[in-house]
Amino acid sequence: MRCNGYAHIHTIGCQMNVYDSEKLRAVLHSLGYQQTPHPEQADIIVCNTCAVRHKAEEKAFSFLGRFARNKQKNPHLITVMAGCVAQQEGKRAFQRLPHLDLVLGTQAFSRFNRHIEALKSGQRRIVDTEPSDVIFETQPDSKAFEENPVSKFVTIMQGCDNFCTYCVVPYVRGRERSRSWQSIVREIEVLAENGIREVTLLGQNVNSYGAKENGPSFAGLLKKVADIDNIYRIRFATSHPKDLSEDLIRAMADLDKVCNHLHLPIQSGSNRILKKMNRGYTRELYLSRIDELRAAIPDIGLSTDIIVGFPTETVEEFEDTLALVAQVQFDSIFAFAYSDRSSAPAARFSGGVDETEKMARLNRLLAFQDTITREKNLEMAGQVVQVLVEGISAKQHDGFVKTTPDTRQMTGRSPANKIVHFPSETLVPGDLAEIKIEDAYPHSLWGKPLEQFFQ
Ligand code: SAM
Ligand code: SF4
Numbered sequence: 001m002r003c004n005g006y007a008h009i010h011t012i013g014c015q016m017n018v019y020d021s022e023k024l025r026a027v028l029h030s031l032g033y034q035q036t037p038h039p040e041q042a043d044i045i046v047c048n049t050c051a052v053r054h055k056a057e058e059k060a061f062s063f064l065g066r067f068a069r070n071k072q073k074n075p076h077l078i079t080v081m082a083g084c085v086a087q088q089e090g091k092r093a094f095q096r097l098p099h100l101d102l103v104l105g106t107q108a109f110s111r112f113n114r115h116i117e118a119l120k121s122g123q124r125r126i127v128d129t130e131p132s133d134v135i136f137e138t139q140p141d142s143k144a145f146e147e148n149p150v151s152k153f154v155t156i157m158q159g160c161d162n163f164c165t166y167c168v169v170p171y172v173r174g175r176e177r178s179r180s181w182q183s184i185v186r187e188i189e190v191l192a193e194n195g196i197r198e199v200t201l202l203g204q205n206v207n208s209y210g211a212k213e214n215g216p217s218f219a220g221l222l223k224k225v226a227d228i229d230n231i232y233r234i235r236f237a238t239s240h241p242k243d244l245s246e247d248l249i250r251a252m253a254d255l256d257k258v259c260n261h262l263h264l265p266i267q268s269g270s271n272r273i274l275k276k277m278n279r280g281y282t283r284e285l286y287l288s289r290i291d292e293l294r295a296a297i298p299d300i301g302l303s304t305d306i307i308v309g310f311p312t313e314t315v316e317e318f319e320d321t322l323a324l325v326a327q328v329q330f331d332s333i334f335a336f337a338y339s340d341r342s343s344a345p346a347a348r349f350s351g352g353v354d355e356t357e358k359m360a361r362l363n364r365l366l367a368f369q370d371t372i373t374r375e376k377n378l379e380m381a382g383q384v385v386q387v388l389v390e391g392i393s394a395k396q397h398d399g400f401v402k403t404t405p406d407t408r409q410m411t412g413r414s415p416a417n418k419i420v421h422f423p424s425e426t427l428v429p430g431d432l433a434e435i436k437i438e439d440a441y442p443h444s445l446w447g448k449p450l451e452q453f454f455q
Contacts (some may be wrong), residue, residue, distance in 0.1 A: 005031030007041035013050025014060050016202050016238065017083060019153040020109065021048045024082060026141040027112045028331045035143055040070065044116070045077045047126050049085035051168045060085045064097050071099040078119050080104055081110075084172040088343065091127045100259040105129035106158075106173050109136040117255075135179050139187070145194045150390050150429045152196050156221065157186050157203035162240065164267075165349070166307060168341040169204055173372030178210045181221050188228050197430050198233040198388055199225065207243035219251035226257045231378065232432060233388055233415070237263045238305075242280040244289050253296040260297050261417040264289070265305035269324030270317035273310050276349070283324060290328055301331045301416025308365055311337045312351035318361050322368055331376055331416065332443075333369045337362045369440060376416070377440030384450060387412035389431045391423045395444070419444040 007028040011021040024046055025035060039045050045067055049060035064081055071077050081093055082233040087105035094100055101119050104112060108128035115126050135158050144152070157178040160170045188199055201221070203209060206350050209218035216224065218236075225234055239248075241264055252258050264286075271282050293300055306325075308318060325333065337358040340347040353361075374381050393411035407423045412433070414420055421444060422435050435447040 002032055003034050005034075006036040006041055007033040007044040007046065008036050008039040008042035009046045009048060010039070010063055010177065011048045012056050012063075013048070013052065014082070015153045015200065016155055017048050017050060019155045020083065021046075022140055022144050023109060023136060023138050024048065024112060026028060026138045028116075029141045029143065030138075031113055031116060039067070043074075043076065044080065046080040046082055049081060049083040051084035051088050051172050051341065054338065054341075055152045055339070057085050057088075061096055064100060068097075068099045078102070078116065082109075084168070087129050087172040088168065090129045091125075094125060094129075103127040103129065107132040131174055133177055135177060137179070137183055137187075138152065139190055140194075143406075145196070148390075149195055150388065151198040151200070152191050153200050153202050154184060154187060154191070155179070155202045156206065157209055160204040161208075162205060162280070163345075165276065165346040166310065166338060166341065166344055168301060168344050171343040173204070176205070176208065176212065177212050178215065180213070181216055181224055183208070184221065185186075185224055185228065188225055188231060192228055192230040195430060197231065198235065199231060201225070201234065201236040203236075204238060205240040205243060207245060207248060217245075219245070219247040222248075222251050222255055224256055226255045231376065232257060234258045235261060235417070239264050240280075241266065241286050241289055246292070249292055249296050254302075259415040259417065260299055261301040261303070261415065262293060263303045263305075263356060264293075264329075266321075266324065267305060267307050268310060268313070268317070269321035272312070273313055273317055275296075276312070277307075277310060277346075283320070287324070287327065299416065301414075301418065302328065303332045303334070303417070304328075304330050306333055306365065308335060308339050308361040309353035311338070311346055311349035311353065313338075313353055318365075322365065323370060325365070325372070329372055330369065331418070332373055333365075335362055335365050335369070374440065374442055377442075377445055380418070380437045380440065380445060382437065384434050384436050385414040385416075385418070387414055387422070387433050387435045388422045389424075389427045389433055391429050391431050394399060395421045408433050414445075420447060421445070421450055422447050424449050 009021050011017050036042050047060050047064050067079050078101050082104040086103045093103050102115050159174040159176045162174045163170050207217050266286055389412040393409040396405040408425055409421055410424050410427055411421050420435050427433050434450040436450050437445050437447040439446040
């Protein structure tokens with residue numbers, strides 16, 4: 001295809017945004033734009049944004065703000081704000097970014113090509129934040145396989161109906177809606193044909209997949225994806241504790257391809273705070289789900305999300321969270337200081353926690369989890385885990401003294417989602433390897449291959 005110019009896409013935020021950026025890239029590719037890693041060389045610069053926390057939103061404005069000067073030098077440069085901040089801000093985005101050309105909301109991706117054509121014919125300052133029930137679908141372009149040849153995200157549903165009081169997602173991503181199982185399976189078949197061996201199915205609450213559409217349940221979808229040839233591993237995120245069904249736990253236990261890992265956000269260990277967050281479960285219910293999971297899948301890896309410093313959270317309530325973390329013994333956690341989002345109800349709650357205190361709680365929690373992670377990793381020494389090889393390890397230049405400096409270090413993940421580094425001259429991305437764990441690092445494991453086998 002003729003090259004019409006260069007495009008640069010900068011992605012901020014979650015796995016869903018990574019997936020959405022691939023779709024935007026496929027549209028630009030179909031319009032004849034090649035990707036460049038250098039924004040200063042690009043004719044189109046897109047920032048795919050995240051509005052979940054204030055910091056992420058500021059990053060988007062600061063990234064796009066950098067190109068005001070480039071625009072003076074190159075009046076044909078097109079700058080685009082896409083995704084959650086675009087949806088939230090609409091035309092207000094021009095107040096801070098007067099040089100911006102397109103505000104592309106979360107439900108406007110199917111009209112991206114049309115807007116680019118309009119901008120090329122001289123139109124300026126287009127805003128599209130129209131809601132839509134349709135989930136935009138395109139096949140991935142070839143570039144997507146170059147960047148990650150082994151593992152891909154696949155969004156199976158959009159939006160959220162849960163309205164947790166701190167969260168902006170229902171306001172910027174709209175009501176929950178699911179893709180048809182047929183189009184999900186078709187997309188994954190294409191991925192498998194192109195060498196992808198692992199997929200992560202994405203939704204804000206995958207447990208309610210298909211509930212409105214009368215399609216198969218999420219457990220049913222997992223069975224269909226497990227039937228696809230040459231997909232070795234299936235992961236998914238995120239599960240809501242209130243909707244985690246026995247059916248899903250059984251499917252995880254029964255389907256070999258579904259990895260023994262669950263990301264189950266708790267958010268807080270205090271029942272009063274959980275209620276104020278509108279999470280719809282108690283600490284006791286969460287702990288009973290963990291017991292059920294461990295009874296069905298003893299070697300399951302568990303991770304969670306936690307918010308500290310939610311309005312009115314007392315030190316004692318924060319300590320309830322620490323006690324829950326100690327009790328569950330998560331393999332890893334993602335912890336955040338609560339951030340006010342003006343469209344979410346909690347922004348109007350009184351009793352905000354002081355920023356310094358929030359950061360102190362966050363650091364205390366992270367340090368506490370670090371000791372748990374390290375201990376759990378050290379316990380794995382001597383065990384053999386199956387690793388899906390992803391590529392050359394970035395760790396090889398940084399502290400690995402177990403092998404000679406010129407031995408190639410590779411990296412991959414265990415089914416429980418532990419990062420494993422190991423030396424190998426023969427294993428390549430997409431291979432499955434049995435690795436005997438010899439040592440643990442704060443956030444990864446180190447081992448040696450027992451044998452290598454291909455499927
Ligand atoms: N749907 C998922 C769920 O229910 O857990 C999570 C989606 S959200 C994009 C990812 C994480 O960001 C949440 O689990 C929460 O811990 C965090 N988060 C969301 N809103 C936040 C806020 N206003 N301040 C701090 N962290 C927030
Ligand atoms: Fe946000 Fe709650 Fe929906 Fe997750 S479940 S996206 S935290 S509203």
